[in-house]
Amino acid sequence: MITEICVSAEELNQTLEYVSLISGAGNNKSKGKEKDAKQLSGVLKITATSPRKNKKYMLCFECLGLSEQLLYRMEGKSYNSAESAVTQVECWRLAALAKTFSGDITLRFEERCLGVICGTSTYKIATISIELPRLEAPDGKNALTLSVDFLQSAVKHCSPAVPKDDVREWLKCIQLQLHADGSACCYATDTHRLARYTANNTGSKADVTLMMTPASLQHIIDMCDQNEITIIPTERYVYANTPRFDWFCYAISGNFPDCEGVFKRHKPLMSITVDRRKLLNAINRASIISDTNSDNRIKLASDTQALYVESGSVAGNGLDSIPVEAFDGSDDKAYAVSALSFSKIISACASENISITTHGLLQPLMICAPGSMNGYLLAGMR
Template identity: 25%
Template sequence: MKFEVMRDRLLEALNNVMKAVSSKTTVQILTGIKIEAKQEGIYLTGSDADITIQTFIPVEEDGEQIVQLTQTGSIVLQARFFNEIVRKLPTNDVMIEVKNNFQTDIRSGKSEFHLIGQDANDYPLLPQMEEDQSFTIPAELVKSIIRETVFAVSTSESRPVLTGVNWQIKDGELMCVATDSHRLARRSTKLENGPSEAYNAVIPGKSLNELNKILEDNSDPVEIVLTSQQILFKAGNVLFYSRLLEGNYPDTSRLIPSEHKTLVVVNGRALHQAIDRASLLAREDRNNVVRFTTQGQSAVEVSSNSPEIGKVEEQVLAEQIEGEELVISFSAKYMMDALKAIEGHDVQIQFTGVMRPFILKSAHDDAILQLILPVRTY
């Protein structure tokens, strides 16, 4: 194998595949990156068995030569070292050549590295995907869905299925739900070209976080291919595979109250900032709890009290308050996460009682719903 490639394009591809490489893997070859030189371009693959990412560098793009291929072939190189070497090479021209016994030369300017590679035939194959169940959505929308749900997944391995986000497709609608049993985040979206069959899968939160980073500057629509054990996201020259979590996701629709006793409409950004300030004194406390009190029909009070440090009270004007008066306590972090997901618009909060879950949604649409369990403070 022998080819020359532009360093900045190689680095960009490496940045993506490195997100799937774990130093903790017990499978030695997975600490490496598989490089394949083919007539059409260079393929790089990284995997930790749960996530597999493949990127492609074409020989030519928009009339510009990116790769000069002398000989096709493949090799697996130690990911950490290869990534560091490419990052620090002196010029934008990189020559990679594999000789006998997987000896690999990397040359750039007057700099020359010799790495010992591994046989690419020992590297696991990409998951086989039947493409009968697929649909396309804009990259921006995928990023929004991840941002509005993934923070609510559980970090505890005691119920592995809750460490993922449940994606359900039914009747042309995609419903994404995450919960750690103290809070819940739900995002629904209509699919214009969704699959005809219903689909239900749980995608690991870790996979979605990594995908979100890769979609950073990628404005191409994302094609999503579904199977019973894997999901594949295709974005531009990147393929992102993730295994799915096993087990049945709990039916969360029963948790969402259908009626309320108190309704508050308030500016989300103003409330977020007030809770952030109130939590300054609550942080010492293990639960980081703040108190929320309705005041007549025009304001709410956000307060927190720490016996050793002091207390804080702040009034936030409300657009609308109706129903019963209310004093309720909740985790400042959970509330700020939920408000951040709704993104600073006017927020409608529906309460059904002091110790009952309450829901937040945008005052303008129902696409995003957040649910939080209150905290008993007496």
């Protein structure tokens, strides 16, 4: 018997957007096992069941990426059946087709195709015989219930220090040091930028350290429609679930540096506070004149009245002066930094003012909101 299930186009598109984020990962040049994973990454498995046989359906959308797997649930209803149905199709094709529809869509589960019907439009997508591995939930004894707001804040703050391309997988992660009292310290580094984010209301009730990429964390944050999410770390992977979805990614291992030790090692010489927006505008102007071959190198210097941003190259030179809001200590040295890295950090800060602390020539600058433990270390340049 053919099963027809009616779903909301809006909800279907939202579901397919989430699964596409996972299944869309891949590299056309992958070889061996990676090539097999690439072939599986485009497959979408849809399982429809009516638990109470009352024609109200739960549809489970399963997909696999190179490092993540997802099962996402949505509701539907049928007018002709209460039987279970399952099919597998190309994820991108169904997602692209669904985007063109609005209102209600009927999914028609046939033996060799999935019918997609909306208004006067009828399409059939051929099924695929490749089987996806089964996603099984691990033992919940190590389960952590974490605040979604905490995870989002950690990702937003630490991402500017995460390198996009690096052969060391652990370096592309955010390290989350969770504590049983609900506090946490999160770190990220690309070896010349170091981010620290602290929080007190994470929801954690155990001492656990996790390493996850910003992309993986953002995936589960975006999919979560509640204030909390359950995460179960194991030796092989990290599992997360809510009533709406089950997800896992492979665990990443590596020797993360002692980031807190790096922060504690530097002794402040001078601290100044300036308006964040004025500083960001000055950096952006300076980067236009600075030398692109030297990572847009600029110089910073200050006195009790102003912070000076100087740039120079064969293209010209420039000097900006930003009034100082607060000043403490003494340091008459000029510090060279990358305008691109500096701008990225300043842009990530949400405060109205920015505090910059020096620690000596060729030592990193500390950048944070005034009085905050959450901040960045930015390595200097010669």
